[in-house]
Each structure stands twice: as structure tokens, then as C-alpha cells.
Amino acid sequence: MSGSKKKLQNRTGTSRAAVKKSASALPLPKDLLLKMLDLMVKSRVLEERLIKIYKAGEAYFWIGGPGEEAFGVPLGLLVNKGRGHDHDYLHLHYRGSPTLVAMGMPIIDSIRIMMNRATDTSTGGRNFSNHFCYPEWNVVPVSSPIEVQYSQAIGTAWAQHRERSKGITIVTGGDAGTAEGDFASCLVWSSRKGHELPILITVQNNFWGISTAYEGQHGETSIADRARAFNIESAVINGNDPVECYFRLQEAFAYIRKNRKPYFIEARLSRLYGHSSASGANRIDEFDCIKSFSEYLKKSGVIRDGDVESLFARYESEAREAQESVRHEPAPEASDIWKHVYANNENADWRKF
Ligand SMILES: Cc1ncc(C[n+]2csc(CCOP(=O)(O)OP(=O)(O)O)c2C)c(N)n1
Ligand SMILES: [Mg+2]
Numbered sequence: 001m002s003g004s005k006k007k008l009q010n011r012t013g014t015s016r017a018a019v020k021k022s023a024s025a026l027p028l029p030k031d032l033l034l035k036m037l038d039l040m041v042k043s044r045v046l047e048e049r050l051i052k053i054y055k056a057g058e059a060y061f062w063i064g065g066p067g068e069e070a071f072g073v074p075l076g077l078l079v080n081k082g083r084g085h086d087h088d089y090l091h092l093h094y095r096g097s098p099t100l101v102a103m104g105m106p107i108i109d110s111i112r113i114m115m116n117r118a119t120d121t122s123t124g125g126r127n128f129s130n131h132f133c134y135p136e137w138n139v140v141p142v143s144s145p146i147e148v149q150y151s152q153a154i155g156t157a158w159a160q161h162r163e164r165s166k167g168i169t170i171v172t173g174g175d176a177g178t179a180e181g182d183f184a185s186c187l188v189w190s191s192r193k194g195h196e197l198p199i200l201i202t203v204q205n206n207f208w209g210i211s212t213a214y215e216g217q218h219g220e221t222s223i224a225d226r227a228r229a230f231n232i233e234s235a236v237i238n239g240n241d242p243v244e245c246y247f248r249l250q251e252a253f254a255y256i257r258k259n260r261k262p263y264f265i266e267a268r269l270s271r272l273y274g275h276s277s278a279s280g281a282n283r284i285d286e287f288d289c290i291k292s293f294s295e296y297l298k299k300s301g302v303i304r305d306g307d308v309e310s311l312f313a314r315y316e317s318e319a320r321e322a323q324e325s326v327r328h329e330p331a332p333e334a335s336d337i338w339k340h341v342y343a344n345n346e347n348a349d350w351r352k353f
Contacts, residue, residue, distance in 0.1 A: 026300060027243050033302055036077070036242050040069035040290050041311045043098040046107050049319035050114045050129055051273060051281045058327070059114045061128045062281050065095035067272035068204055070289035071239040074246040075170070075202075076102025078253050081137050085165035089138040089156040091149035093173045094130045095204060096142065103137060107315070108322040117329040124339055125332040138167070147177035150186035150201070157190060157197035161260065168198040168256045176209020178223055190262040191230040198260045200252055201227065204239060206271035211279065227264035239267030240289040 026033060047066040054062040065072055076099035080088045092099060097110060112120035114129045122133040122141070133141040140156070143149055153171035160167055177183065190197040203223050207214040220226055224234040233255060237248045245267065252263040270286035294308040 026302065028246060030302055032246075033243075033297060036073050036246070037290075037293060037297060037303070037308070038311060039073045039076075039102045040098065040242065040293065041308065042107070042315045043069050043073065043101040044290055045312060045315035045319055046101065046110055047097060047273070049107075049316070049323060050110065051277075053111070053114055053323060054277050054281060058323075059116070059129070061277050062114070063094045063128070063276035064130045064273075065097040067206065067270035067286065067289070068095050068239070069098040070242040070293065071202075071204060071245045071267045071269055072096065072098025073102045074242055074249050075099045075172075077246075078249050079103060079170070080167060082167075083136050083138060085156075085160050085163055085167050087138050087167045089140065089153070089160075089167065089169045091140055091153040091156070091169065091171040092132065092142055093146065093149060093177075094142055094144075095174070096132060096172060097130055099172075100132055100134075100139070103139075105132070105134070107319050108326065111319070111322045111326050112329070115323075115326050115329075116331060117326055118332045118336065119326075119329045124336055126336065147173055147180040147182045149173060149182075151182040151189075153199060153201075154186060154189040154197065157199040161195065161197050164260075166257075168200060168253070170200045170202070172202045172204060174209065175203055175205040175207065175214055175223060176212060176217065178203055178226070179217065187227060187230045187232065191232050196259075196261040198256050199262045200249075200256055200265065201232070201262060202265045202267060205266055205268050207268075208271055208275065210275045222266055224264055224266040227262075232262045232264045234264035234266070236266045236268065239269030240287050240292070242289065242293055 044066055047064045050062050050064060053059045079090065081103055090099070109121065110130070112125070113122055113127065113131060116125040118125050123131055131142040131144070132139055140152065149171055150173060153169050157169035160169060171186065173183070186201060190199045190201065205214070205223060209217070222236050224236045227234040235248055235252070238244050248265065252265055255261070256263050270289065272284055272286055272288065273281050274284055294303065297303045298305070
């Protein structure tokens, strides 16, 4: 990690040290800490399996969320999951696997997308990794063009505002994409006086846009400063610390649910396997949130030597078995390209209109 990146990551809100000092006991219930560790490991193992599938030549492309578990897992745990405006809508980007794992997505679902099988319920095997879609959980389809989710999110947030529903809208994305107009549109539309929207806007700042470093691209001190200009409540947090993320996200959710106004979070975190398979998908020497969280839990007496290793082994065997069974599942047919293109029309085939 570069010196300036370390400096930027230190310039966040509550630090782990502060959380620990202020609490004589554990900062969160033991069961919750264990659950977060479990889901973080499950998500990491899943992503590492996807990378292995790619490297074995059984898939065409990988992009995903290893390094974002400390942020994504608490986010998924705090969501009011369900269908319709009284539940939360999620407009995720391609690093959203930890959030979906925390919401209950089985490992095999993600492997089906990765291996382009017709059994993949998100895309019918017609999109690439981590392009999730779960209508039953209000998870709208992940888009390959970056940042468009920020302008799409205004739609569900506006509907929830207009109908005074109980649910809120959550939108996530990367730091580099904030250069695009959709991000600015989201800030404008979510903060208009008298028409503020119930939306959690997050940016997972890993300090990279593919191979372009953050430092040379931003005039603002932090991305969160842009939200402040619109009078949107905002926070810069250490996205590598699951305890801090849980507390800060909990605060943000409570604020939005009560006030029906926007909240902005910039989470500074790691990108552990580079951008995608296009950059090699090799392990990078950046801060590892699972390693540090396990060490903390060991020191606090919550887990013992060997516990984390057993978790990794258990999920690795589940993921390997899933891959083996998906191998025997059918690929989509060429004619399947017309399926599910437009909602509720007879066949979505424009040639027949
Ligand atoms: C509109 C658009 N422009 C360019 C791309 C190519 N592209 C894919 S990911 C990416 C970088 C995104 O960086 P950031 O927003 O920081 O997210 P990260 O991948 O770092 O999580 C780019 C430029 C794209 N998919 N869509
Ligand atoms: Mg980035």
C-alpha cells in the first residue's frame, strides 16, 4: 500500500482501537461477531473459488468482491429483505457478493452465473460473474456499465418517498465511477429540499479504477465532501473493519428510516485480487480484513486457534462440490437470448413486433 493510501485510510471515523477502548466487554454480541466472521469467510471462499474456476478455463471472465467483506457483510445483515416498496431496494455493483452472501444467497447461485449455466436464476447464464438479480429481495440487476445504478436508484427511492413506504433504497459503487454524471444526478435528486429521498448512497473507495490510481483523479479531499455540498449527512469510514462498518451502517440506516432523508457513506477498503481477471486476478499485498478480524477475535477469546482454518475448509468443500455439480448443468440455448429482456411482454423478441 502506498504511503498516501495509508494516510487516506487513517483519515476515517471511529477506529477499531477507539471501539475497543470504549468497551470493557465485546463491542457487539458474540453471536453477531461470529456470524460476521462466518459470512466474511464464506464470501471470500466463494470468490476464491470463482477465480480458480476462471483460471482452470471453465469460465470466461471474473470480477468480484474479495477485500470488501468487512463492509459488504454488515450491509447485507442490516437490510430489510423482501419484495416491494416496504422492503429495501438494492442497486449493487459487481463487488456485491459479500452483501448477498450475508442476505442468504447460496454459494451455488454465484457459481452458476460464473459458469454461464441456464440454471442461473439471475441472468439465465447470459451475463458475467457477480451480475446478480433477486426480484424476491428487491435486488435489481447489476449493470456492466459502471455507475448507472446511481441514477436508477433514484427511481425506487422516489417511489418509496412518494408512497411513504417503510423501505429504503441502497446504492453501492466504486470511487472511480463517481466521475460520471449518474453519481452527480443521484446527489442532486436525493437532496432536493422538500423532496429528500430515503436512500443510502455508498462508495467503496479502493483507491483504484482498474489501473488508474485515485490520487491523480480527485480534486476533492474525500468523495464524501461532494455529498456534504448537497447537505447530505455523510461519513468516511474504515471499510476494512467489520465492527466499525456495522456501527456506522446501523447509524445510517436508523437515520434514513427515521428521517426519510439521504445518507452518504464512503468506505475505504482493499481490492485483494486486483481489478478482475483482465488484470490477472492474482492476490495483492493489501490489508486483509478477515486476517485482522480473526486475530482480533482470537485475542478477545471469541475464537480459538484453528477455528478460522476450519471455516475456510468447510466452505471450500461446499464450493468445490457446487462447482462439480454445476459442471453437469446445461448452458443456455442461442434462442434464450430473447428471454426476460422486457418485463411482461409476450416474448421480448423485437422481430415479431
Ligand atoms: C460506463 C463505463 N465506462 C467504463 C467501463 C469500464 N470499467 C469497468 S470497471 C471500471 C473501473 C471502475 O472503478 P471504480 O468505480 O473505482 O470501481 P472498482 O472496480 O474499483 O470497484 C471501468 C472503467 C464500464 N464498465 N462502464
Ligand atoms: Mg475503485
